[in-house]
């Protein structure tokens with residue numbers, strides 16, 4: 206398992222947190238996702254053999270948030 210922390214811009218409320226969380230959790234290869242609204246981060250534990258971090262970033266961007 207690998208762990209990355211992504212900086213997510215544009216989250217303003219608990220709905221945003223849930224949208225990001227659900228989008229990432231739905232990906233194959235993701236074991237766990239924690240989203241911090243105030244810290245503007247998403248910490249994701251994933252299986253590097255199943256998913257690339259770029260795909261995780263993409264899923265967040267597809268929800269309408271920016272990843273830096």
Ligand SMILES: [Cu+2]
Nearest residue numbers: 217218220221
């Ligand atoms: Cu929101």
